[in-house]
Amino acid sequence: MTMLTAVADLLGLSSNTLLVAVAMAAVGMAAGVVGCFSVLRRRALIGDAAAHATLPGVALAFVITGSRGLPVLLIGAVVSAVASMGLLVLLRRFTRTRDDAATAIVIGVSFGMGVALISGLVARGVPGSGGLERFLLGSTASLSAADARLLVIVSLLSTGLVAAFVKEATVVSFDPGFAAAAGWPVWWIDFALVAMTAVMVVAGLPAAGAVLVTALVVIPPVAARQWTDRVGVMLVLAGAFGLVSAVAGVAASAVVPGLATGPMVVLAAAALFAVSLVCAPSRGLLAMALRPRMPLAPPERGGP
Amino acid sequence: MSTPPLLELHDVTVAYHGRPVLWHVDLAVESPCLYGIIGPNGAGKSTLVKAALGIVPLADGWVKFFGEPLDRVRGRVGYVPQRESVDWDFPVRAIDVVLMGTYHRLGWMRRVGRAERELAAACLDRVGMADFATRQIGRLSGGQQQRVFLARALAQQAEIYFLDEPLAGVDAQSQQQIFRVLSELRDEGKLVLIVHHDLRTAASWFDRVALVDMRLVAAGPTEEVLSRENLARTYSGHLEVLDELGRAVEAGRRTP
Numbered sequence: 219m220t221m222l223t224a225v226a227d228l229l230g231l232s233s234n235t236l237l238v239a240v241a242m243a244a245v246g247m248a249a250g251v252v253g254c255f256s257v258l259r260r261r262a263l264i265g266d267a268a269a270h271a272t273l274p275g276v277a278l279a280f281v282i283t284g285s286r287g288l289p290v291l292l293i294g295a296v297v298s299a300v301a302s303m304g305l306l307v308l309l310r311r312f313t314r315t316r317d318d319a320a321t322a323i324v325i326g327v328s329f330g331m332g333v334a335l336i337s338g339l340v341a342r343g344v345p346g347s348g349g350l351e352r353f354l355l356g357s358t359a360s361l362s363a364a365d366a367r368l369l370v371i372v373s374l375l376s377t378g379l380v381a382a383f384v385k386e387a388t389v390v391s392f393d394p395g396f397a398a399a400a401g402w403p404v405w406w407i408d409f410a411l412v413a414m415t416a417v418m419v420v421a422g423l424p425a426a427g428a429v430l431v432t433a434l435v436v437i438p439p440v441a442a443r444q445w446t447d448r449v450g451v452m453l454v455l456a457g458a459f460g461l462v463s464a465v466a467g468v469a470a471s472a473v474v475p476g477l478a479t480g481p482m483v484v485l486a487a488a489a490l491f492a493v494s495l496v497c498a499p500s501r502g503l504l505a506m507a508l509r510p511r512m513p514l515a516p517p518e519r520g521g522p
Numbered sequence: 523m524s525t526p527p528l529l530e531l532h533d534v535t536v537a538y539h540g541r542p543v544l545w546h547v548d549l550a551v552e553s554p555c556l557y558g559i560i561g562p563n564g565a566g567k568s569t570l571v572k573a574a575l576g577i578v579p580l581a582d583g584w585v586k587f588f589g590e591p592l593d594r595v596r597g598r599v600g601y602v603p604q605r606e607s608v609d610w611d612f613p614v615r616a617i618d619v620v621l622m623g624t625y626h627r628l629g630w631m632r633r634v635g636r637a638e639r640e641l642a643a644a645c646l647d648r649v650g651m652a653d654f655a656t657r658q659i660g661r662l663s664g665g666q667q668q669r670v671f672l673a674r675a676l677a678q679q680a681e682i683y684f685l686d687e688p689l690a691g692v693d694a695q696s697q698q699q700i701f702r703v704l705s706e707l708r709d710e711g712k713l714v715l716i717v718h719h720d721l722r723t724a725a726s727w728f729d730r731v732a733l734v735d736m737r738l739v740a741a742g743p744t745e746e747v748l749s750r751e752n753l754a755r756t757y758s759g760h761l762e763v764l765d766e767l768g769r770a771v772e773a774g775r776r777t778p
Contacts, residue, residue, distance in 0.1 A: 258612060382631055389622045393608045399575040399601040400626040400678070401593070447613045447658035 234366075238358050239468050241366035241373075242425050246464025246483070248373035249418045249431075250438035250456035251380050254449070256415045257439040259391045259408070264306070266432040267324045268416040271302030273332020273428050276353050277339065286346045288365040291353075292420050299416045302328050332428065356427030356480030358468055365424070372421045376414055380453065387411060388449050425464065427480040434460060437487040444498035463487035526589025527552050528682060528713045529574070533583035536566070536573045542581065544569050545737040551730070556708050557715045558728035558744070562757055565735045567717045568604065571684045575601055587682060597626055600680030602671045604687050610660040616670045617655040620645050623677025638677075645676040650699050665696025672700055682713045689718065701727065724748065 222240075226233040256265055272295035279294025280286065302324050309320040336354075339347035349360060361369075380387065390397045390407045398404045415435060422431040442455035467483030496503050527550040536544040544566040551557060559567050572578045574585050576592050587595045600623070620642040621634050628634065646652050649669040659667060668688055675683055685704075689697050704714050708729070718724055724731060725748055732741040733748075733756040740752045 258609075260609070385625055385628070385633070386630065388614070389625055392612045392614060392619075393603060393622070395572070395577055395603040395607050396601055396622065396674075398577045399596075399599070399603075399684075401596040402625075443613060447615055448618070449613050452613050 234363055235472065237363050237366045238361045239465060241361070241369040242358060242464040242468045242479075242483075243461045244370045244373035245418070245421050245425060246434060246438075246460035246462070247457040248376045248460070249422050249434040249464075250442070250458075250460025251377050251453050252411075252414045252418045253435035253460075254439040254442070254453050254456050255380070255387050255391050255411045256435060257443070258449075259411065261412065261415070262432070262436045263318070263321045263325075264303070264412060265415045265419055265435045267302055267306060267321050267328070268299040269419045269423070269428050269431045270325045270332070271299050271328035272296075272420055272423055273353060274298050274328055274335055275301075275332075276423075277332060277335035277350060280347065280350060281335075281339070284346075286349050288361065288424065289368060291350075292368075292423065295353075295420045295423055296417065298328070299420060300413070303412060303416065329428070352427070353423055354427050354429060355478040356423070356425050356430065356483070358425050358471070358479050361424060369421055369424070372417065376418055376421075377457065379410075379414065383407075383410075384449065384453065425468065425479050426483050427478070430480040430484045433484040433487055434464070437484070437491050438463065441487070441491040441494040444494040444501050447500075459487065459490050463490060526586065528554070528588060529715070530586045530589075531570075531574060531583065532585075534570070534573055534580060534585060535582035536569050536578055537581040538578075543736065544573065544734075547583070547734075547738045549732060549738060549741055551713060551715075554708055554711045554713045555729035556704060556727060557713065558724050558731040559715060559717045559734060560719070560721065560724050560731050560756075561734035561739075563719070565756075567719075567734050568686050570734060571601075571686055571715070571717055575599070575684060597678075598681045600675040600678035600683040602668075602675045602683070602685040602688055605664065605668055605671065605691070610667065612659070615656050615658055616651060616662065616666075616673075617642055617646060619659055619670050620673045620677050623674040623679075626678065641679075642673070642677050645673040646670070648676060649673045649703055663693065663696075665692040665700075668692050669696055669699060672703060676703070680712070682715070683707060684715050684717075686717045687719065688716060689720070689723070721748070721753075 222236060223233045226236040229236065253265070256262060275294035275296070275298025276291045278298070279291050283290050306320055306324050309315050309323070310317065315323070336347070336350045339350065352360065386402060386407055390402060390404050394404050418435060419431050422434045426434055438459035439452065439456040441459050442452045445455055446452050463483050463486040466486035467479055470482040470486070471477040471479040494502070499505055529551045531547050531549040534544065534547040535542060547570060559570060561567050569578060573580055585592060587599055592599065621638060623645070624634065624638040624641060628638065643652065643655065646655055649672050651666060651669050651673060654662060654666060659670060662670065672685070672688065675685070688700055692700065704716070707714050716728070725744060728744050730742060731744050731747050733739040733752055735756045739756045740747045
């Protein structure tokens, strides 16, 4: 940690602040990388359902253990996020509820439960319950060095997993039928991708809060997609965009007292997204406006 | 002991949400050929292929390749799904799609290397798409996309190929090129099964055909199977088109 201390001194920050910033950078990067496949597989809203569903888990973990420790609360968050995914699967499997409606229901119900639980605890003046509200909009102020280390480890593991299985995730996301015929366990790879999205949503929870953390998983990948037609490049760019957004958000909320971290992270990501939307070389609005209108291929019956 | 059939389906039945869509299909293909799977819309042609490849679960029956269950011979079976089944805005280039054909042989976590790249390039070249290797797939025409799919199947280096409507919505040049490659495969001793909906071309293209309408109506040499009577049984729900089909088949026979 001596190097960290030295860098912190150089920047005029406490080493704890710096460690938290590093953790958020790692979380932002990993969320961007993991989010790529959730966006490519058209599952952006599933991450949102998982994010909102973390709240009741956080509150219940607090009630059951009486602990405010981040690891305990985040384990609660993972459990309830996974439970919400299960609920989503059950709704689709055994009822005639459509996908979008089922997702909206899970988002609303789980978020309502979470807010009811937390506000109830706060209203009764349960000691320590005030700290739970930070999971709504995100705040890095109360993160300890140990918390930060945990988040770094989770983020690096997730990024490493995606890097190791890019090939498998790509073939399953692009063409599940072909992948199944070639013998890849499509269901399990899909499940792993959704589970990793849930884990990254939970890892981003302290910084961005339940309402906004999906933005970390969705916006950097969509922005990255603008710049490239290759999955590998998209993953790297999404990681970089996520990292930059997270650091910018943390910095902004550190400089302006009282500013929640979550909204700042999202606004930073949105700025990158806007630039990508306009300026990207071939898919950008500018490039499309400047390009002469020409058919790409002779028109055909039944073309895409 | 005689050699087992290349492909054998026994009593294959498939149901979606409890409703059977394919009943008791028995089919055996003994030798390499161009094999057409033909029937009206919604007859379960694609389902039959997906069932054979284990993509949809069987409610009943079994499928064997070279006398063995599919899981033991996956590397010897190639597949070209319907073009509509994928997201064409996906960030992959033509060459990346073809490389997916080599993934099975590579196995878990191993990366694509020089040998795979060379194979993929050769497969793209074989379907006449070498010049488009680095084009994002959405920016290809329908026929070109279909040829890229075919190249990916070639990269699987299989012995049995399934193609789901490879000629639907495809320009004449692509159609010719695809058909040429498929004929070559047959001549190299591969079995090529093709889901096809156009009876006019079926009569001249396929060595053998299976007529499917939720069950197997008839199967065998094209000349014998594409009779007026069989067609009437297959397309019975589609009476108004029967006469037209009959004329089309006759015309197809005269101009092979």
